Amino acid sequence: MEVYIEVNNLSFYRGERAIYEDVTLQIPKGKITAVMGPSGVGKTTLLRLIGGQVLPDAGTVIVDGVNIGEASRRQLFEARRKMGMLFQSGALFSDMSVFENVALPLREFTPFDATMIRDIVLMKLQSVGLRGAADLMPSELSGGMARRAALARAIALDPDLVMYDEPFAGQDPISKGVLVDLIKQLNSAANITSVLVSHDVEESLSIADHVCLLSGGKVILAGTPEEVRASTDERVVQFLQGQSDGPVPFHYPAMSYQEQLLERE
Amino acid sequence: MTLINYIVTSLLGFIKGLGNSGIFLFQSLFRLPVRPKEAMRLYVRQVYSVGVMSLIIIVVSGAFIGMVLALQGFSILTSYGSETAVGQLLALTLLRELAPVVTGLLFAGRAGSALTAEIGLMKTTEQLSSYEMMGIDPLRRVIAPRLLAGITCMPILSIIFAAVGIWAGMLVSVEWLGVYSGSFWGSMQQAVQFDRDVINGLIKALVFAVAVVWIAVYQGYECQPTSEGIGRATTRTVVLSSLAILALDFLLTAAMFGDF
Amino acid sequence: MKDKRSSLLVGAFMLFGIAAFVYLAMQVSGLAFDDKSDGYTITARFDDIGGLTDRAKVTIAGVTVGQVDSIEYDQEYYMAKVDMTIYADVDNIPTDSSIAILTSGLIGEKYLGISIGAEEEVLQEGDEIFDTQSALVLENLIGQFLFSQGEE
Numbered sequence: 001m002e003v004y005i006e007v008n009n010l011s012f013y014r015g016e017r018a019i020y021e022d023v024t025l026q027i028p029k030g031k032i033t034a035v036m037g038p039s040g041v042g043k044t045t046l047l048r049l050i051g052g053q054v055l056p057d058a059g060t061v062i063v064d065g066v067n068i069g070e071a072s073r074r075q076l077f078e079a080r081r082k083m084g085m086l087f088q089s090g091a092l093f094s095d096m097s098v099f100e101n102v103a104l105p106l107r108e109f110t111p112f113d114a115t116m117i118r119d120i121v122l123m124k125l126q127s128v129g130l131r132g133a134a135d136l137m138p139s140e141l142s143g144g145m146a147r148r149a150a151l152a153r154a155i156a157l158d159p160d161l162v163m164y165d166e167p168f169a170g171q172d173p174i175s176k177g178v179l180v181d182l183i184k185q186l187n188s189a190a191n192i193t194s195v196l197v198s199h200d201v202e203e204s205l206s207i208a209d210h211v212c213l214l215s216g217g218k219v220i221l222a223g224t225p226e227e228v229r230a231s232t233d234e235r236v237v238q239f240l241q242g243q244s245d246g247p248v249p250f251h252y253p254a255m256s257y258q259e260q261l262l263e264r265e
Numbered sequence: 266m267t268l269i270n271y272i273v274t275s276l277l278g279f280i281k282g283l284g285n286s287g288i289f290l291f292q293s294l295f296r297l298p299v300r301p302k303e304a305m306r307l308y309v310r311q312v313y314s315v316g317v318m319s320l321i322i323i324v325v326s327g328a329f330i331g332m333v334l335a336l337q338g339f340s341i342l343t344s345y346g347s348e349t350a351v352g353q354l355l356a357l358t359l360l361r362e363l364a365p366v367v368t369g370l371l372f373a374g375r376a377g378s379a380l381t382a383e384i385g386l387m388k389t390t391e392q393l394s395s396y397e398m399m400g401i402d403p404l405r406r407v408i409a410p411r412l413l414a415g416i417t418c419m420p421i422l423s424i425i426f427a428a429v430g431i432w433a434g435m436l437v438s439v440e441w442l443g444v445y446s447g448s449f450w451g452s453m454q455q456a457v458q459f460d461r462d463v464i465n466g467l468i469k470a471l472v473f474a475v476a477v478v479w480i481a482v483y484q485g486y487e488c489q490p491t492s493e494g495i496g497r498a499t500t501r502t503v504v505l506s507s508l509a510i511l512a513l514d515f516l517l518t519a520a521m522f523g524d525f
Numbered sequence: 526m527k528d529k530r531s532s533l534l535v536g537a538f539m540l541f542g543i544a545a546f547v548y549l550a551m552q553v554s555g556l557a558f559d560d561k562s563d564g565y566t567i568t569a570r571f572d573d574i575g576g577l578t579d580r581a582k583v584t585i586a587g588v589t590v591g592q593v594d595s596i597e598y599d600q601e602y603y604m605a606k607v608d609m610t611i612y613a614d615v616d617n618i619p620t621d622s623s624i625a626i627l628t629s630g631l632i633g634e635k636y637l638g639i640s641i642g643a644e645e646e647v648l649q650e651g652d653e654i655f656d657t658q659s660a661l662v663l664e665n666l667i668g669q670f671l672f673s674q675g676e677e
Contacts, residue, residue: 051398080400091391095310105399107303313531317538356553421542428545431553454555455634458580463549 004029004161004193005050010059012045019045021217022059027210032187032194034204037214038239038248043197044088046214047163050195051083052076064160081109084154084162088169090146092138098125098149099134105156124152128182144175151182161193162186168200176200180207201240205229213239215248286483293408293482307410315376315411316418322375323368323422324429330363331355331430335437339444348438349448353456355434360462361522364427366514369473372419373506377481380411381502384485385495393486408482415478416471423470465521472513477506563613564591565650569624569637570604575660577626577635583609584627585639590615593637609637611648619644623656635660 005027012020019042027033035043048054049061052068061068066079092101102121106112112120125131128148138146147167154162164183168176184207187194198204205211205225213221213228213236220235221228228236238246254260338354387393387407396403431453438444457463481502488498550556574596583591591611599606611618621642628635639654648654 048394053394053397077400077402080398083398085395085398087391087395089390091395093392093395094387094390104401108399108401309532309535312535312538317531317534320538320541360549360553421539421545424542424545424549428548428553431549450552450555452629452634453553455582455629455636457554459550459554459556463554 002029003027004064005195006060006062007046007049008060008062010049010061011057012042012049012054013057014045018217020056023214023217023219025212025219025222027193027195029193030187030191031209032183032196032207033210033212034196034198034208035212035214036198036201036204036239039199041214042217043199043214044165047085047165047195047197050161050163051080051085081157082160084157084159086147086151086154086162086164086167088166090138090143090150092141092146092150092153094138097135097137098130098141098152101138101149102153102156105153109157120156121152124156125149127155127186128152129178144171144178147171147175147179148182151179151186155186155190155192158190159192161195164194164196164198166198167196168198168203176203183207201242215239285487286479289404289408289483289486290412290479293404293412304410307406308414311410311414312418315380315414316421319372319375319418319422320425322371323426326367326371327364327426327429328433330367331359331432331434332437334358334363334430335434335442339438339442348442348444350452351438351444352435352449352451352453355438356431356453356457357462359427359430359434360457360466362514362518364423364430365466365469365473366510368419368423368426368470369477369510370507372422372474373477373481373503373510376415376418377477377502377506378499380415380478380481381485381488381499382495384408384411384482385488385490385498388486388488389490389492389495408486411482412478415481416474419474419477420467420470423466427466461521465517468521469514469517472517473510476509476513480506480509564610565613565616565648566594566608566610567648567650567652567654569607569609569654569657570599570602571607571626571657571659572604573659573662574605574607574626575635575662577607577637577660581634581636583611583637583639585615585618585641587638590639607637616647618648620646620648620652621656622648622654623658624654625658626660628661 003026007023007025007027010020010023011018035046037043045054049056050063050068052061052071055069060070063079064082066075068076068079071079092098093104096104099121102124103117106117106120110117122131122134125134128151130145130149130152133141133145133149138149141149167179167183171179180203183194183196186192196204196208205228208225211221211223211225211228212219215235221231221233229240231237235247237243238248244250334355335351338351339348342348342350342354384393384407393403393407396406435446435449439446439449484498484502484505488494577593577596579593579595581593582589583593591609594608594610596605596607598604618639619642621644623640623642625638625640626635627638642656
């Protein structure tokens with residue numbers, strides 16, 4: 001297994017709160033890796049650490065041989081051009097049409113002329129099924145369409161790595177299905193390394209080659225989807241089956257119920 | 266003891282904020298977009314949304330303030346028999362004080378708050394992160410054109426404000442109240458010195474412009490990425506820039522006209 | 526298309542700004558770019574200038590024929606030395622003319638008024654008008670009035 005992203009002994013704190021403590025994980029090249037875990041576990045933060053938007057407090061993040069935490073600004077921007085990121089909200093630039101959104105990275109980073117750029121943009125839009133929506137503004141798109149348009153933009157420069165931040169959150173079943181197919185197609189067609197951050201168990205397990213389960217700032221399981229499904233770890237079982245009580249307690253920490261009820265002021 | 270602690274920490278916080286926003290301003294201004302044609306296009310678009318869109322409110326307010334000044338000035342001056350000095354009064358108050366200050370306040374309310382909200386929204390919807398992940402510096406792509414457009418537009422708006430105000434005041438005093446137009450312009454031209462009044466007024470407008478746009482853009486860039494955070498940042502922009510304008514106006518007036 | 530329209534409006538906005546600036550420069554501050562350059566300088570010394578300022582106008586028969594360039598204190602004579610530029614086309618002011626500091630209206634600006642003399646010779650660049658009449662200072666006037674009342 002060839003490793004594309006290597007996270008070693010990573011610690012990251014937000015204020016006093018530890019998001020990650022001494023986390024080590026690998027993301028294999030050319031595969032789809034799903035990073036899963038309950039909300040608030042810092043899945044999106046992991047993507048930001050990989051993209052160098054936030055820097056680790058300890059440990060290293062190495063992407064394709066580049067240590068992101070110690071890269072110079074130029075190296076970092078260089079590395080980012082080989083990454084595409086699909087943000088949760090799509091993050092299309094609201095003052096440009098869909099076409100302009102997809103064309104922007106090409107205009108900034110390639111020497112291509114206008115016709116060439118137009119062809120590439122139409123090709124990318126065709127692959128996400130939105131060629132007909134090229135002239136619409138982002139505000140005119142539905143949530144699922146915005147995400148597909150953003151995906152076209154993320155792959156405009158044919159990146160080696162595409163990161164998906166909660167691609168399925170808040171989507172209807174049809175959009176979910178479309179996105180699942182797109183992610184799978186892209187990965188097999190262009191041999192892209194994909195990192196998928198999600199808490200949608202079924203969709204993620206159905207397309208992932210490799211799964212990392214995070215909980216409480218640590219990796220609790222890393223392996224194939226089959227290994228995840230077969231796991232007997234009660235934290236894994238609770239997450240997969242959506243049980244309301246378990247290692248993640250239903251009750252927010254409080255004093256004893258009985259004591260509080262009997263309390264007199 | 267706690268009071269001293271409080272004062273010291275808030276003072277340190279203030280200095281830190283000033284330092285951060287100073288670095289921010291410096292980085293934005295000296296990292297212009299690389300492709301000049303693209304930079305021009307972004308700049309023109311911002312001049313449109315910051316300058317052209319503020320034009321109507323500036324023209325209308327300028328006209329009314331000029332007319333009110335003419336009426337008030339006339340009613341006072343006429344009791345000394347010097348109603349021809351209304352031209353002088355109009356031009357000096359507008360050029361030295363009212364045009365830059367009122368334009369600054371209106372600009373903070375109209376364009377400054379819009380800038381904060383727009384940038385805050387771009388931050389909340391991850392558009393700024395998106396630029397960063399694309400390898401495009403949002404400071405030079407998003408912030409710099411807005412800063413430059415704001416800094417160039419406000420002095421222009423201030424000049425327009427003064428010109429419209431004087432013209433409207435002329436209409437009221439000459440056409441309506443019957444001040445002799447020769448003396449009206451005469452007293453004005455006698456009193457107004459181009460370098461002392463027009464240029465100083467412009468310098469004021471320029472300084473206010475830097476303050477307002479700087480505050481607006483920084484507040485948007487640093488706001489909490491929630492809808493509540495945007496609202497708070499917008500309010501803070503208007504309050505801070507209004508205070509900054511009034512305080513700076515005092516300092517500038519003292520420096521420009523203070524040597525009696 | 527949308528960009529073209531906004532470019533047009535931005536251009537119009539800039540033009541409007543320039544027009545307003547020219548209006549402020551010409552009409553409001555009365556800048557005239559030609560008549561300042563050619564002219565000749567003359568000097569006068571006053572006991573008291575009483576609020577005369579730079580750029581005050583110089584008139585003959587109420588018509589502006591020049592302006593004050595500088596005012597400074599003359600240590601030798603203990604007087605105020607006023608330099609003024611007279612327009613080049615007003616080239617026939619007799620050397621024995623007198624000059625007075627006048628006030629337009631009760632609280633108006635101070636300005637200089639030249640009363641024409643009878644000499645054949647006319648003022649040239651650098652000449653001085655010796656017959657000067659200082660500004661009327663209100664306190665002095667009241668003082669004189671009271672003094673003359675007391676004498677009666």
